Amino acid sequence: MKPAGLKTRIFLDGGDPDETKQAIDLLGFLDGQTTNPTLISKNPEIRKHLDRGARFNEKEILAFYLDVVKKISTMIPQGSVSVEVYADLSTPADRMLAQGKEMFGWIPNAHIKFPTSKEGLKAAEQAIKERLRVNMTLCFSQEQAAAVYGATRGAKKGEVFVSPFIGRLDDRGENGMDLIANILKMYGKGDGHVEVLTASVRTLDHLLCAIKLGSDIITAPFTILKEWGEKGLPMPKDDYVYDRGKLTAIPYQDIDLSKKWQEYDIFHDLTVKGMERFSADWNALIK
Numbered sequence: 001m002k003p004a005g006l007k008t009r010i011f012l013d014g015g016d017p018d019e020t021k022q023a024i025d026l027l028g029f030l031d032g033q034t035t036n037p038t039l040i041s042k043n044p045e046i047r048k049h050l051d052r053g054a055r056f057n058e059k060e061i062l063a064f065y066l067d068v069v070k071k072i073s074t075m076i077p078q079g080s081v082s083v084e085v086y087a088d089l090s091t092p093a094d095r096m097l098a099q100g101k102e103m104f105g106w107i108p109n110a111h112i113k114f115p116t117s118k119e120g121l122k123a124a125e126q127a128i129k130e131r132l133r134v135n136m137t138l139c140f141s142q143e144q145a146a147a148v149y150g151a152t153r154g155a156k157k158g159e160v161f162v163s164p165f166i167g168r169l170d171d172r173g174e175n176g177m178d179l180i181a182n183i184l185k186m187y188g189k190g191d192g193h194v195e196v197l198t199a200s201v202r203t204l205d206h207l208l209c210a211i212k213l214g215s216d217i218i219t220a221p222f223t224i225l226k227e228w229g230e231k232g233l234p235m236p237k238d239d240y241v242y243d244r245g246k247l248t249a250i251p252y253q254d255i256d257l258s259k260k261w262q263e264y265d266i267f268h269d270l271t272v273k274g275m276e277r278f279s280a281d282w283n284a285l286i287k
C-alpha cells in the first residue's frame, strides 16, 4: 500500500516485465515505469539470446522492445511507461521525432524519452506541438532543465517529465541531490508544466531524499524498490537530513525561465557520454 502522505509517484526503472510484476506484488502499487536501451539490453530473454551467440536485426529488436513495453503497460494501465528513442550523437531531430511518434502509438500511456541535447530538445518541442507526452532524459544541469521548460512551453501538466540523473553526478563527486533541489526551486517560479523525475537512483537514501525534496516522480531500480518494500516503505522523518558525505555541493543558479530554449547553455559532457553509452548498448544487440 502506498504510504500515507506520499505525494511523489514511484516508478520502476527496468526493462523486464517480470520485475514489474514483482514490484507491484511487493509494494502493493506502482505508478509507472521507465525503460531505456541499456535496460532493455539487460532483459533476461535478450541475454539468453545473446549467450547463444545470436543477434537481432533492427526489426526484431524493435519488436522485442514493443512486446516488453506492452506487457508493462498492461500491468500499470493508469501509470506512465517511458519508451526511449534511439539517439546517437548524429541522429537528427526529425529522426528522433519519427521514432517517437511510432513508439507513442505502441501503448496508450507512453512518455517518449528524448535526450536533453540540441536535437532532442528540437524533437521534443515538435512532439509537444503534436500532443505527444515526453520525458527528457540525461539531464545533468539546471540550464538543461530550463531549456526543457522553454522547449515544452504550452504543454499541460503530466505531459512533460525531465529526468535528472543523480547517480552519475555522484559518481564524479558532485552531489546529484542538489540538482533535484535546484531544479525544483527554479520550477517553483514557473507554471508547473514540467514534472521532475529523479533518475539514476542508486541508494535508498536517494529515494528518501527525493521524497523529502518533493520530487514529482522517482524512478528506481528493482533492487532499491525491494529494499524499500522489505523495510516497510519508510518515509523520511520530519528531521530527515541527507548525508552528502564527501560530495561537492552544486550551487543554485538564478535562471530566468522566460527565455527561448535555444538561449540556454545546454551542453553537458555527461549527456554526450550517456548518449554514446545508450546507443552502443543498443547497437551491440544488432547483427
Ligand code: G3P
Pocket: 013, 034, 036, 039, 165, 167, 168, 199, 200, 201, 219
Ligand atoms: O533512470 C535512468 C537510469 O536507468 C540510469 O541509471 O544507474 O545507469 O546511472 P544509471
